[in-house]
Amino acid sequence: xxxxxxxxxSCDETAVAVVQDRTCCSNxxxxxxxxxxxxxxxxxxxxxxxxxxxxNTAIAQALTEANLGWEAIDGIxxxxxxxxxxxxxxxxxxxxxxxxxxxxxxxxxxxxxGHIYATYLIEPELEPPFLCLLVSGGHTxxxxxxxxxxxxxxxxTRDDAAGxxxxxxxxxxxxxxxxxxxxxxxxxxxNPHAFKLPEGRVSRPSGGYHPYDSSFSxxxxxxxxxxxxxxxxxxxxxxxxxxxSFQETVARSLTKRAVNCAIDYGLTTIAVGGGVxxxxxxxxxxxxxxxxxxxxxxxxxIKYCTDNAAMIxxxxxxxxxxxxxxxxxIGVQSRLPITKVMELYSKRQRAExxxxxx
Ligand code: KG4
Ligand code: ZN
Numbered sequence: 001x002x003x004x005x006x007x008x009x010s011c012d013e014t015a016v017a018v019v020q021d022r023t024c025c026s027n028x029x030x031x032x033x034x035x036x037x038x039x040x041x042x043x044x045x046x047x048x049x050x051x052x053x054x055x056n057t058a059i060a061q062a063l064t065e066a067n068l069g070w071e072a073i074d075g076i077x078x079x080x081x082x083x084x085x086x087x088x089x090x091x092x093x094x095x096x097x098x099x100x101x102x103x104x105x106x107x108x109x110x111x112x113x114g115h116i117y118a119t120y121l122i123e124p125e126l127e128p129p130f131l132c133l134l135v136s137g138g139h140t141x142x143x144x145x146x147x148x149x150x151x152x153x154x155x156x157t158r159d160d161a162a163g164x165x166x167x168x169x170x171x172x173x174x175x176x177x178x179x180x181x182x183x184x185x186x187x188x189x190x191n192p193h194a195f196k197l198p199e200g201r202v203s204r205p206s207g208g209y210h211p212y213d214s215s216f217s218x219x220x221x222x223x224x225x226x227x228x229x230x231x232x233x234x235x236x237x238x239x240x241x242x243x244x245s246f247q248e249t250v251a252r253s254l255t256k257r258a259v260n261c262a263i264d265y266g267l268t269t270i271a272v273g274g275g276v277x278x279x280x281x282x283x284x285x286x287x288x289x290x291x292x293x294x295x296x297x298x299x300x301x302i303k304y305c306t307d308n309a310a311m312i313x314x315x316x317x318x319x320x321x322x323x324x325x326x327x328x329x330i331g332v333q334s335r336l337p338i339t340k341v342m343e344l345y346s347k348r349q350r351a352e353x354x355x356x357x358x
Contacts, residue, residue: 002074002320005062005098006313007055009091010083010111011137012042013306014054018066018073019313021321022124026065027303027310030054033178040177041167048086055094062309070102075325077316080108080344081333082138088332096328107316108326108344110336115273116145117318118304118311123271126298131267133258135282136274136307137163137178140254141338142212142261145271148318149342154261155212158202162250162276165216169223169246173239183243184279190240192248192281197222199253212261219249244281251281259289269296277305323347 001021008015012032018025032050036042063069078095080088092108099106116132131154132143140162142155160168163180170179175186200215223246230237262270270290276282283299290297304311319325324345336343 002317003068003072004075004077004107004313004316004320005059005073006076006109006309006316007059007078007091007095008111008114008307008309008312009051009055009087010079011087011307012036012047013308014051014058015307015309016055016058016062017309017313018062018068019310019317021317022120022314024121024310024313025068026062027308028058028062028065029303029308030058037177040171042084044084044086047084048090051087051090055090059094059098073102073104075105075107075316075320076102077107077109077312079111079114079312080326080330081110081336083111083332083334085332085334088334092332099328105320105325106328107319107324108330109312109315109319110338110341110344111312112139112141112143112338113149113151113315113341114311116143116151116271117315118273118300118308119271119298120314121304121310122300123298126269126271129267130269130271131258131262131265133254133270133272133277133286134274135162135254135272135276137161137167139274140214140216142258143338144265144267148322149324149345151338151341153337153339154265155210155214155257157214157216159215159217160220162214162216162254163274165220165250166276166279168220169243172224172227173237173242175239175243180275180279183247184281186240187244187247187281190238190242190244192244194238194241195226195245197226197245197249199249211264212257214253214257216250219246247279247281251279251285254282255285255289258286259293259295262295263293268294269298271298273300273305273311275306278302319345
């Protein structure tokens with residue numbers, strides 16, 4: 001059993017959690033949404049300053065809510081890649097300092113591995129192999145989960161990430177930031193078949209289309225053109241219908257790729273992660289398609305889909321149980337493929353002994 005205090009500051013949430021293996025003991029998330037709202041998007045410099053202001057309170061609160069003291073903590077973890085460099089630096093520096101002061105092992109965690117581990121928090125019996133559909137503000141990935149730290153990227157986006165597409169379309173519909181939840185809300189009042197929008201496809205040099213890769217920039221441009229045409233005609237914008245048609249197109253495209261990928265690779269479980277996993281359209285589409293193909297689809301609750309530190313702690317606890325720790329010399333990286341996760345760790349003898357015992 002490993003009990004980890006984890007910090008997540010890769011973007012606009014200051015999050016701290018205490019996790020015991022796959023059980024969340026506390027999950028504190030201080031959202032910066034109100035701080036960035038006036039700018040219509042995330043301002044990196046503002047984000048890192050805000051992390052600095054919030055981090056100590058969030059750490060204290062996570063320990064209090066878990067009802068644990070430092071003596072109960074086996075390791076201290078922080079997201080170190082990928083993300084906004086200034087933001088990552090705040091969490092990583094706090095975690096390294098705590099690890100040194102309290103003489104605990106330190107672990108740097110890959111943000112996307114955290115999103116994969118979110119599913120274990122609700123499904124502790126789940127074991128690889130399975131397929132993870134990871135849809136966030138920065139990523140749209142189909143990941144073959146083979147083991148802790150062992151991943152194969154089967155599909156990705158060629159341009160905008162799914163969440164980014166939601167945010168950009170919301171901006172052109174004047175729905176504010178963050179766009180995903182706003183579109184999701186409005187889509188419930190609209191007709192998803194009101195407008196036929198193009199589902200982006202990625203062509204292959206050898207001919208045909210890539211079966212698992214996505215592209216959302218064409219869809220975003222199509223929505224822009226539609227809005228311009230309607231505005232030129234002087235019509236009032238049917239915002240709920242546009243939101244519903246856009247959401248339907250994204251949900252259909254992601255569902256098709258995820259289901260085909262799982263079937264082709266013989267994987268019977270699809271775990272969904274990232275902020276866009278909160279989307280009601282995607283949940284309905286994927287759930288329906290999966291059940292008709294006898295696939296199991298797991299959606300963590302929304303608090304574990306959007307950025308949080310519990311998922312980071314869950315990934316760190318698994319690494320710690322396997323004797324993986326990170327040197328205090330590791331830095332932050334704005335980009336790091338998930339296939340390189342193991343570069344963050346070195347093997348540690350004592351922790352390995354503990355895993356074998358318990
Ligand atoms: O995973 P996340 O919290 O942060 C990143 O790692 O990027 O994802 C944030 C993204 C944003 O683009 C946001 O608009 C989107 O997730 N999002 C949603 C919903 N809730 C959050 N997109 C569609 N529908 C939602 N309900
Ligand atoms: Zn994320």
